[in-house]
Amino acid sequence: MSLTQLALAYARRRPLSTMLVILLLAVGTAVVALTLVLTRELETRLHRDAEGIDLVVGAKGSPLQLVLAAVYHVDVPPGNIPLDAIAALRAEPLIASVIPLALGDSFRGYRIVGTEASLVDHYRARLAAGSLWSAPMEAVIGSDVARATGLAVGATFAGSHGMAEAGAEHANAPYRVVGVLDRSGSVVDRLVLTSVDSVWAVHDTHHGKEGADEDHDAEAGNAAARGAQAGGGHADDGRAREVTMALVRYAGPLAAATLPRKINSDTNLVAASPAYETARLLSVFGVGVDLVRAFAYLLIAASALMLFVALAQALDERRYDLAILRALGAHRAQIAWVLVAESLVLALAGAVLGLLLAHALLAVLAQTVTAAAPLAGAATTFRPEEAIVAGLAIVAGILSAAWPAWQAYRLDVAATLADS
Amino acid sequence: MIELRDVRYGYGSSVVLDIAAWDVAAGEAWLVAGPSGSGKTTLLHLLAGLVTPVAGRVVVAGTDVAGLAASERDRWRGRTVGLVPQRLHLVGAVDVVDNLRLAQRFGGRSADDRRIQALLDAVDVGHLAHRLPRELSQGQAQRVAIARAVVNRPAIVLADEPTANLDDAHAAAALELLRTQALEAGATLVVASHDARVRPVLARTLMLPSRATVAA
Numbered sequence A: 001m002s003l004t005q006l007a008l009a010y011a012r013r014r015p016l017s018t019m020l021v022i023l024l025l026a027v028g029t030a031v032v033a034l035t036l037v038l039t040r041e042l043e044t045r046l047h048r049d050a051e052g053i054d055l056v057v058g059a060k061g062s063p064l065q066l067v068l069a070a071v072y073h074v075d076v077p078p079g080n081i082p083l084d085a086i087a088a089l090r091a092e093p094l095i096a097s098v099i100p101l102a103l104g105d106s107f108r109g110y111r112i113v114g115t116e117a118s119l120v121d122h123y124r125a126r127l128a129a130g131s132l133w134s135a136p137m138e139a140v141i142g143s144d145v146a147r148a149t150g151l152a153v154g155a156t157f158a159g160s161h162g163m164a165e166a167g168a169e170h171a172n173a174p175y176r177v178v179g180v181l182d183r184s185g186s187v188v189d190r191l192v193l194t195s196v197d198s199v200w201a202v203h204d205t206h207h208g209k210e211g212a213d214e215d216h217d218a219e220a221g222n223a224a225a226r227g228a229q230a231g232g233g234h235a236d237d238g239r240a241r242e243v244t245m246a247l248v249r250y251a252g253p254l255a256a257a258t259l260p261r262k263i264n265s266d267t268n269l270v271a272a273s274p275a276y277e278t279a280r281l282l283s284v285f286g287v288g289v290d291l292v293r294a295f296a297y298l299l300i301a302a303s304a305l306m307l308f309v310a311l312a313q314a315l316d317e318r319r320y321d322l323a324i325l326r327a328l329g330a331h332r333a334q335i336a337w338v339l340v341a342e343s344l345v346l347a348l349a350g351a352v353l354g355l356l357l358a359h360a361l362l363a364v365l366a367q368t369v370t371a372a373a374p375l376a377g378a379a380t381t382f383r384p385e386e387a388i389v390a391g392l393a394i395v396a397g398i399l400s401a402a403w404p405a406w407q408a409y410r411l412d413v414a415a416t417l418a419d420s
Numbered sequence B: 001m002i003e004l005r006d007v008r009y010g011y012g013s014s015v016v017l018d019i020a021a022w023d024v025a026a027g028e029a030w031l032v033a034g035p036s037g038s039g040k041t042t043l044l045h046l047l048a049g050l051v052t053p054v055a056g057r058v059v060v061a062g063t064d065v066a067g068l069a070a071s072e073r074d075r076w077r078g079r080t081v082g083l084v085p086q087r088l089h090l091v092g093a094v095d096v097v098d099n100l101r102l103a104q105r106f107g108g109r110s111a112d113d114r115r116i117q118a119l120l121d122a123v124d125v126g127h128l129a130h131r132l133p134r135e136l137s138q139g140q141a142q143r144v145a146i147a148r149a150v151v152n153r154p155a156i157v158l159a160d161e162p163t164a165n166l167d168d169a170h171a172a173a174a175l176e177l178l179r180t181q182a183l184e185a186g187a188t189l190v191v192a193s194h195d196a197r198v199r200p201v202l203a204r205t206l207m208l209p210s211r212a213t214v215a216a
Helices: A001-012 A015-050 A063-074 A084-092 A115-120 A143-149 A196-210 A214-219 A252-265 A276-326 A332-368 A375-380 A384-410 A415-418 B040-048 B070-078 B096-106 B111-122 B138-150 B168-184
Strands: A055-059 A095-107 A110-115 A127-130 A140-143 A173-182 A192-195 A245-250 A270-272 B001-010 B013-024 B031-033 B055-060 B081-084 B157-159 B190-191 B204-205 B212-214
Touching: A001 A015, A001 A214, A001 B096, A015 A063, A015 A276, A015 A375, A015 A384, A015 B157, A055 A063, A055 A252, A063 A245, A063 A276, A084 A276, A095 A196, A110 A143, A110 A196, A110 B040, A115 A192, A127 B013, A127 B055, A140 A143, A143 A173, A173 A214, A192 A196, A245 A384, A245 B212, A252 A270, A276 A384, A276 A415, A332 A375, A332 B070, A384 B168, A415 B013, A415 B040, A415 B212, B013 B138, B031 B040, B031 B168, B040 B081, B040 B190, B055 B190, B070 B081, B070 B096, B081 B138, B096 B111, B096 B138, B096 B190, B111 B138, B111 B168, B138 B157, B138 B168, B157 B168, B168 B190
Parallel strands: A110 A192, A140 A173, B013 B212, B031 B190, B031 B204, B081 B157, B157 B190
Antiparallel strands: A055 A245, A055 A270, A095 A110, A095 A245, A127 A173, A140 A192, B001 B013, B001 B055
């Protein structure tokens, strides 16, 4: 019988405290691992979606809101910008490329984006089936959209106002799916892409049917509806054509120093830097993450403390056992090891269980929540930081055994055996 | 087998044991008698190398016990000494077989389950091999403790008050078992007891006075 087997036998003898210690350690490890994985995934996703976009130009309002709406498609845009502004941006020598976005509608919670083919190129997305749009009311859907809605090439669907699924439907202006994108791991996986003309056409029909729909026009995110009337640069009601915003890439480093200030001061537009706004968002978000993580570390510390108390109590109960083992020929270090091994086994069990729990939760999230589908990869991949978390839990376990093990090491065998 | 010369043991100025000379030949069975506090248990601990004398030499099975380094003494004890402690204590977390396996492990022996089962059968607890100590009666626990003491075929078996709290019949059975098993293992037997029932069973007696001083 090995010393580790003996340590396991001792752990089995007090199942309640053993289970509690393992459970606490597992929960603490799982929460720390989850926050690590989710934070990394979020950072990766935010950086990937914003990659190559130096500036978002939109209507006056919150720069963060502008970036969230234009780059991550998780917020409503602050308003519209005139179509002329896009032309002006394109004429600017400091700008290499401009991708216009016309937002306003969605399909089953997935945003419909009126844009140009350059958006697909920007995210290096490839077609899995069909082709890109070439005429109004043709749409290309992202891989997540295809999976969640079951739409395929040839299918038709109608968008609804805003981002809510319960929004009023544009039933009389259906889209036809002409292409399905392969999974790119970027935000386009979750978008329905079409031409800006399509968005305008939908609202032509809408306005033609309902006249001036004030609610519609006022709805945030339906900004593209304004000026969506037919005609060269102006809608039928005389208002200038509008889009929602533009994604801008600089021509060179000089642009970063001058362009945002120039746009913000000389025009009625707002220029927001995705890199800056993302960093700001992560710093705010990071406070919450740090709090959750601190709580999880507290759980690990609490379980280590509980392990310490359990071992200290066990030392008193086992004093005679340990003296007998010494009388049988065990040396001091072996006796100390029995306590360390017991703690180590429990800490290891808690840490491994915690990591498995975290990854099981990620797998369940990826399977059940569409927005969390990209976590499927993280669910089956272990990051090096997780090994560090598990290592911390194990070190906490070993430290909690240090004092009881030292006491066992110093045990006065003769006095203990004589103490009957 | 045992050779004690001018052995003194105590704490500070208090002398617990003072033995000028004591010799025991291999295979002998001795009773160490004396009133409570006379140093019987201390003498067993000296012989087992659990404590070292303040002065003098304790030679057991040809080894000067006090001359060994602590870790060597532990190894030597596991190989050479079989101890039946006063409380018949078995390691509570593991079953009877594993208690004997632990003795084999710390005695530097490879696991020998056949030897263990044969011994347990010999002391009539073979059918309890996989019971936990708390599931045993005192008599059964005592038999297991004796089996554990001789499982490594030690040179010397030390038993501390093996008849304490036993009625006459059980005390006689326990002593007979100890004597027989020590004999079969080829071990020298030293029993520390103040129980008068033990004296007729063992051939030789070392009487310790209340503050032990034994003349050569």
